[in-house]
Amino acid sequence: MAKKMLLDAYHGKKTIRAPWVPYAGVHCAFLINEPADKMLQDPELLAKGIVHTARRYQADGIPLVFDLSMEAHSVGCELKWWKDNVPSVKSHPCSNKTPAEAGLQLPDKNSGRWPVLFEAARIARPQLDELDCVLMGLCCGPLTLASHLAGVRIFTDVYKHPEFASEVCQFAGELGTVAAGFYAEMGCEIIAIVDPVASQIKPETFKKYVTPHCQETIKTIHDAGLTSSFFICGNATRVMENVCTIGTHSFAIDEQMNMNFIRDMALKHKVGFGGNLKLTLALSLGLISPREDAIVSLAAGGQQGYTFSPG
Amino acid sequence: MADKLTIDVVTLDSVQCAACGYMMESIAALPDDVQEMIEYTEWSIKSEDGIARFKELGVQVLPSICIEKDVVFPSIIPQYEELIDEMARRAPNDAMKKRIASLRDVGFQFDKIEENLAKAGSGMATRTNSKVRK
Numbered sequence: 001m002a003k004k005m006l007l008d009a010y011h012g013k014k015t016i017r018a019p020w021v022p023y024a025g026v027h028c029a030f031l032i033n034e035p036a037d038k039m040l041q042d043p044e045l046l047a048k049g050i051v052h053t054a055r056r057y058q059a060d061g062i063p064l065v066f067d068l069s070m071e072a073h074s075v076g077c078e079l080k081w082w083k084d085n086v087p088s089v090k091s092h093p094c095s096n097k098t099p100a101e102a103g104l105q106l107p108d109k110n111s112g113r114w115p116v117l118f119e120a121a122r123i124a125r126p127q128l129d130e131l132d133c134v135l136m137g138l139c140c141g142p143l144t145l146a147s148h149l150a151g152v153r154i155f156t157d158v159y160k161h162p163e164f165a166s167e168v169c170q171f172a173g174e175l176g177t178v179a180a181g182f183y184a185e186m187g188c189e190i191i192a193i194v195d196p197v198a199s200q201i202k203p204e205t206f207k208k209y210v211t212p213h214c215q216e217t218i219k220t221i222h223d224a225g226l227t228s229s230f231f232i233c234g235n236a237t238r239v240m241e242n243v244c245t246i247g248t249h250s251f252a253i254d255e256q257m258n259m260n261f262i263r264d265m266a267l268k269h270k271v272g273f274g275g276n277l278k279l280t281l282a283l284s285l286g287l288i289s290p291r292e293d294a295i296v297s298l299a300a301g302g303q304q305g306y307t308f309s310p311g
Numbered sequence: 312m313a314d315k316l317t318i319d320v321v322t323l324d325s326v327q328c329a330a331c332g333y334m335m336e337s338i339a340a341l342p343d344d345v346q347e348m349i350e351y352t353e354w355s356i357k358s359e360d361g362i363a364r365f366k367e368l369g370v371q372v373l374p375s376i377c378i379e380k381d382v383v384f385p386s387i388i389p390q391y392e393e394l395i396d397e398m399a400r401r402a403p404n405d406a407m408k409k410r411i412a413s414l415r416d417v418g419f420q421f422d423k424i425e426e427n428l429a430k431a432g433s434g435m436a437t438r439t440n441s442k443v444r445k
Contacts, residue, residue: 082434085327085437086326088332095419096421151333151340153418155337196329199330199386234374235386256373280323285362
């Protein structure tokens with residue numbers, strides 16, 4: 001396991017091999033034979049899960065959690081819990097009012113499940129240090145968080161009610177910045193903004209509602225001397241130029257993207273990049289061999305700024 | 312003649328994947344009058360049933376919304392009016408077409424999302440051997 005190699009790759013540098021990050025998430029719960037909902041609300045189990053997973057998979061880095069409901073829950077969104085999945089957001093306080101009208105306040109360290117994460121990080125961090133494995137913090141990106149706050153209407157509002165959409169995305173950006181500060185305080189050396197729904201919009205919408213509302217978060221990460229990334233899911237082809245120029249040290253994509261295209265985009269923009277072992281086709285379904293899929297990704301990714309990870 | 316419009320939402324998993332979740336919600340948040348005219352199902356690619364439907368519909372990217380077996384919103388979460396227009400275009404009869412079109416200015420409604428998602432089996436069939444309830 002190799003922290004420095006991972007940090008180098010995230011900064012777009014050459015490495016002697018591609019470092020490896022399993023975005024294990026609730027799979028950690030499966031590995032320690034606990035339900036996901038229980039692990040995500042119990043700091044000791046959460047720490048146990050990520051340390052066990054990092055050791056088992058010989059990870060160079062591992063996220064503390066991969067749960068994009070953290071920020072929304074900490075400002076009052078209700079959750080539906082699942083035993084084998086992450087919680088889903090089931091209420092949207094801004095579905096008919098702005099964050100100010102809804103009385104939303106930025107969270108503190110005692111809000112929502114942040115105390116669980118602080119305690120889990122306190123337990124896990126020294127054990128991960130011994131494994132030479134980076135603890136990663138993942139913040140919910142502004143558009144995904146705006147969707148949690150306002151519901152699916154946000155995708156209509158960006159065209160029909162741009163002032164409302166801007167207000168919600170502005171609050172989401174501020175909330176993401178608070179989360180980044182929390183992750184920095186927890187000792188996460190890499191902090192990623194994770195905005196999966198940002199692949200479902202046009203480039204001009206990304207430029208107006210995603211890019212500006214990530215800037216304070218990125219500044220917070222960089223001012224703390226830490227490494228930044230931007231994770232996006234789905235078919236992000238049309239917004240890849242926006243992703244590469246958003247200002248983070250690196251980005252990561254999922255299995256729907258072509259790794260040769262992604263590598264060339266990353267090299268052109270001199271940023272690190274991660275992906276894209278096929279989560280469904282190889283890891284979940286076994287329709288293609290995970291081993292051969294890994295070889296294809298590793299060959300395409302190369303050793304300049306590349307991190308091998310699921311997509 | 313069919314008296315309901317069929318909508319298939321092909322996803323990775325609407326719980327795990329936010330884009331998939333909001334694509335499902337775009338249908339679940341349609342107003343009651345529209346809900347009466349549609350039948351919709353989540354097909355997670357994690358299940359064998361989902362893979363079969365993915366192939367049958369000719370879906371190329373996830374998530375995608377198909378209306379009457381046409382892939383209409385591939386990797387784009389639709390605006391309300393876009394959804395209404397595409398549903399009206401594919402309505403099985405003129406009466407339904409007019410009725411759907413008349414609801415263009417109503418907008419999303421969020422009070423029955425959980426109930427509507429449950430009806431569509433959202434998040435319930437995400438294992439390899441899960442059977443999609445139709």
